[in-house]
Amino acid sequence: xxxxxxxxxxxLIAAIVAVETKNLLSAVICVGAIGFGGSLMFVFxxxxxxxxxxxxxxxxxxxxxxxxxxxxxLTFISGDREFFGTVVSVVIVFIIFLAGVRVxxxxxxxxxxxxxxxxxxxSQTYIEKGLEETGAANxxxxxxxxxxxxxxxxxxxxxxxxxxxxxxxxxxxxxxxLEDPDV
Amino acid sequence: xxxxxxxxxxxxxxxxxxxxxxxxxxxxFGHLTPGGGFAGGVILASSYVLLMLAFGRERxxxxxxxxxxxxxxxxGAFAFGMIAVLGFVFGGVFFTNFLVxxxxxxxxxxxxTIPLSNxxxxxxxxxxxxxxxxxxxxxxxxxxxxxx
Numbered sequence: 001x002x003x004x005x006x007x008x009x010x011x012l013i014a015a016i017v018a019v020e021t022k023n024l025l026s027a028v029i030c031v032g033a034i035g036f037g038g039s040l041m042f043v044f045x046x047x048x049x050x051x052x053x054x055x056x057x058x059x060x061x062x063x064x065x066x067x068x069x070x071x072x073x074l075t076f077i078s079g080d081r082e083f084f085g086t087v088v089s090v091v092i093v094f095i096i097f098l099a100g101v102r103v104x105x106x107x108x109x110x111x112x113x114x115x116x117x118x119x120x121x122x123s124q125t126y127i128e129k130g131l132e133e134t135g136a137a138n139x140x141x142x143x144x145x146x147x148x149x150x151x152x153x154x155x156x157x158x159x160x161x162x163x164x165x166x167x168x169x170x171x172x173x174x175x176x177x178l179e180d181p182d183v
Numbered sequence: 184x185x186x187x188x189x190x191x192x193x194x195x196x197x198x199x200x201x202x203x204x205x206x207x208x209x210x211x212f213g214h215l216t217p218g219g220g221f222a223g224g225v226i227l228a229s230s231y232v233l234l235m236l237a238f239g240r241e242r243x244x245x246x247x248x249x250x251x252x253x254x255x256x257x258x259g260a261f262a263f264g265m266i267a268v269l270g271f272v273f274g275g276v277f278f279t280n281f282l283v284x285x286x287x288x289x290x291x292x293x294x295x296t297i298p299l300s301n302x303x304x305x306x307x308x309x310x311x312x313x314x315x316x317x318x319x320x321x322x323x324x325x326x327x328x329x330x331x
Binding site for chain 1: 209213214215216217218219220221222225226228229232236249253256260263264267277278280283286288289293294295296297300301304307308311312314315316318319320321
């Protein structure tokens with residue numbers, strides 16, 4: 001249990017440094033530290049599927065962000081915060097905190113499945129019949145690609161659409177056409 | 184930019200093989216061990232990112248052009264959709280696992296359509312993430328040359 005508190009403290013400190021630092025590169029590195037702390041927590045919570053995905057995406061995103069910040073001249077943030085924006089964000093964070101307290105009161109004890117009492121819930125069905133119905137030894141995969149395959153289809157569609165948008169906006173030809181419209 | 188030093192180039196040309204193998208393993212064994220199409224696809228894309236950082240963008244473009252990777256992206260998306268439609272044709276419901284009765288549990292070839300969906304998603308995610316990073320680096324290059 002103590003490892004979770006240490007990791008949470010590490011993530012909190014990294015988040016505060018990422019927000020407060022003036023150097024853009026160190027802010028990016030702190031965001032990476034948050035992600036790696038999160039993937040370590042997933043490993044200790046025995047969720048290796050999410051841990052693998054988290055760490056892989058984190059590495060790729062960190063490389064992208066570091067390249068983007070090194071290529072730019074502007075590596076220092078300047079300017080003060082607005083008073084109104086600070087007040088609004090503090091109020092919103094406080095409201096979310098109150099809602100979170102109400103939610104966490106209803107959660108069961110740490111390490112207990114939420115629906116352990118009722119046997120007819122979806123998660124119990126996945127655990128009992130997942131292997132014989134889908135044949136997959138990894139139950140997570142059997143859920144995301146068989147029981148909840150619509151979810152995966154939606155995720156793939158979102159990725160596909162965003163890639164189309166990115167390639168259309170960032171391609172070479174459009175810049176040339178913008179520069180001299182006669183071509 | 185023509186890439187990094189000789190040390191980085193040599194080591195990354197050895198390591199890239201291991202990274203690609205690990206990505207293929209994560210994709211193919213997604214229904215038996217932790218992992219799956221998404222994580223494996225990101226690993227495959229990151230091997231090309233390593234090459235792009237070490238050797239420069241032109242070298243990677245010779246190997247895997249953006250046209251080819253957008254074709255791979257479309258093939259992956261189309262294959263995933265076709266698996267769903269085939270489930271509709273043979274099983275009566277969209278996304279039915281119609282191959283599951285022909286396979287044995289805990290084998291590499293098991294779990295019906297799940298490994299096929301994993302391969303399709305891995306292809307799609309890997310190609311599309313590579314495409315994003317490639318087009319971002321093209322964009323960065325153009326803006327740098329504009330500034331000069």
